[in-house]
Amino acid sequence: MSILTIPRREPYLVQLLESLGDSRLPRGTVIDVVYNWDTRERPQDVVRRLRRARRGLEVNVHFNTQKPTIGSGRTQQLNHCKTPLLAFIDDDLTVHGDLLGVLEEQLQSQPVGILGVQSLVEDSDRRFKPRRATPRIDLHGLRFMPVQGMLVAGYRRLFLDIGGFNPRRDFWGEWTEFNLRMWRSGFPTAYVMNGAYLRHWEKAPESPTRNMSGREDHVLWGLLCTALEYDAIDEREDTRAFWDLVESRYLAYAFGADSPKRDLVRSALRLAPRLSAEYPAIAAFRDRVREHPFTFMPFHQFTTDDVKRVLKHAESRIAEYRDDVWDTRRTRAVRWVRQRLATV
Numbered sequence: 001m002s003i004l005t006i007p008r009r010e011p012y013l014v015q016l017l018e019s020l021g022d023s024r025l026p027r028g029t030v031i032d033v034v035y036n037w038d039t040r041e042r043p044q045d046v047v048r049r050l051r052r053a054r055r056g057l058e059v060n061v062h063f064n065t066q067k068p069t070i071g072s073g074r075t076q077q078l079n080h081c082k083t084p085l086l087a088f089i090d091d092d093l094t095v096h097g098d099l100l101g102v103l104e105e106q107l108q109s110q111p112v113g114i115l116g117v118q119s120l121v122e123d124s125d126r127r128f129k130p131r132r133a134t135p136r137i138d139l140h141g142l143r144f145m146p147v148q149g150m151l152v153a154g155y156r157r158l159f160l161d162i163g164g165f166n167p168r169r170d171f172w173g174e175w176t177e178f179n180l181r182m183w184r185s186g187f188p189t190a191y192v193m194n195g196a197y198l199r200h201w202e203k204a205p206e207s208p209t210r211n212m213s214g215r216e217d218h219v220l221w222g223l224l225c226t227a228l229e230y231d232a233i234d235e236r237e238d239t240r241a242f243w244d245l246v247e248s249r250y251l252a253y254a255f256g257a258d259s260p261k262r263d264l265v266r267s268a269l270r271l272a273p274r275l276s277a278e279y280p281a282i283a284a285f286r287d288r289v290r291e292h293p294f295t296f297m298p299f300h301q302f303t304t305d306d307v308k309r310v311l312k313h314a315e316s317r318i319a320e321y322r323d324d325v326w327d328t329r330r331t332r333a334v335r336w337v338r339q340r341l342a343t344v
Contacts, residue, residue: 019094021054038065084324087153092204097196111314113187116147119198142190146179155321173222184292186313219254
């Protein structure tokens, strides 16, 4: 399990660690904490403090001080993981139920690329995510739709094979783009709606998606990059959902419902130099995603047929990732054959 945090959210991180200690974690579970900040503290003091928060947990602490954006922190989380299964979990949550057991059972039985679980608002029974109004397909006991952060579980090797985290998602949109790339690569994403859940504690400070300064530029930057990376600039049938959401939700979310148009123009002008500098990398990324086996566009509304087609594709590919986790005599033999064929 991997947690990205900053100093002001440490009380919430401790609350999460306590809930993990109370849950039934499988033997060998490792908890990696990435401190996404230059704390000016001695690193060993932070390590000792977090390990004392809940004894009995195997807690490793790493520090991302050079470029502490969310995107670079996510990359560091992925790079530090040494286990075949990985779950990213936010620091403003608590865990309830047999979380890892539920996730592992579904990963063994369903060929999915990402799994999440539902979250409730603080100590209420009101669901936070997945939101009830978000389009979804319920099939095979799972809710197929993008898994928007909070908790994202899956196979470490698969996360790397689809390209890891997009380096142009600094403080907004990293999971949205990652989910899209997972679907386009032929592995569906879904929520497990039973057996375990999270509680989301909304008052945690400095949330980039709620109250961090500079949100306007972060959101607009993510939208601009998405349109360029996925050939979504022109409005067509397959890009209409993207542009409808940009217009109806995301610009108001970033700038405010009644903000003057000059705020949008100013933000675009602030971002223009970076966009020019990043364009060669954006174009190279666009060339790679054009090779994906599926061509879903940003904010595509998945149908039952979409889900079944991607599941069929994933079923033919998932064994190479499962075999790294559930190691039996048969899987070792299959791995040996694959390795021999790869060297011929």
